[in-house]
Amino acid sequence: MALARKKGPSAKLRSAAFKRVRADHQVELAEDYVELIADLIDERAEARGTDIAMRLGVANATVVKALKRLQEQGLITQEPYRAIFLTGDGWKMADNGRRKHRIVEGFLLALGVNSATARIDAEGIEHHVSAETLKAMARFLARNGG
Amino acid sequence: MALARKKGPSAKLRSAAFKRVRADHQVELAEDYVELIADLIDERAEARGTDIAMRLGVANATVVKALKRLQEQGLITQEPYRAIFLTGDGWKMADNGRRKHRIVEGFLLALGVNSATARIDAEGIEHHVSAETLKAMARFLARNGG
DNA sequence: ATAGAAGTTTAGCACTAGCTAAACATTAGT
């Protein structure tokens, strides 16, 4: 190449955004699982593998593997052939996730998006909104009838 | 279990949302790459591996592997040791991605989020907004000074 | 009390996305 090509002053800033997205993806699955487990416990006092598999739309074996990792991360407790429960950390993550989900979905509804779409999009978006954006959404929601 | 536990009427709808998110993730990487390649071509007439690696914040070898897949998908063309270019489909995807990115980022700014956060969050969110949500964001943007 | 249904786990496969280190090709500068 002829001339020293400049990298652009913001090369690092740009890559930071992508890194953040990759990091988010790692937490995403854990958040989805604990939120779902929390919902199931609230609905029926316990969460079982097949229910999780069904709601997530994945195979049973996939759930087992994921739960093993969640246990290693200290988010859930489980014993063989028994229901799954959340640890303190698990509840913290679940509640935080559900709060985010509620705000994002409500926000999309307030924006005028129809409810089926709002639910689907919220599921994808919730893991990528920073605290600041969430606050902005909540503010908007408070003003525009949430 | 004692009584037939009901699955809940919306089990399928719920799992559909998660399936959608997983599907989005598969396209996400492709979109990020072609968008970035398009930006590089616009800026400096050609896109090279190291530039992509730097901006994405990943290793060179990772880029090589990803580009191979993109080529198989018919999104880019490349020859060994040469720069990378987009196919017609590649441009289509890149332009669509950049358009989404612009709307989402602009929307977050209009919402009152600061610019650094808006950029980072937009990067994560852009792949998860449906056409309908995007339209709603564009509408909001048009009204609230975009 | 026991057979069959339902649920759970294990084993083994495939693919994606990341990494480092080493080999190879191209380009620039003397």
Next chain:
DNA sequence: ACTAATGTTTAGCTAGTGCTAAACTTCTAT
């Protein structure tokens, strides 16, 4: 024209997330 720097590719590793099929437990109903 050659050497050194730069850029690119290959090889081989790790870990995550998905699958199916088979084995094993637990629960329910006769």
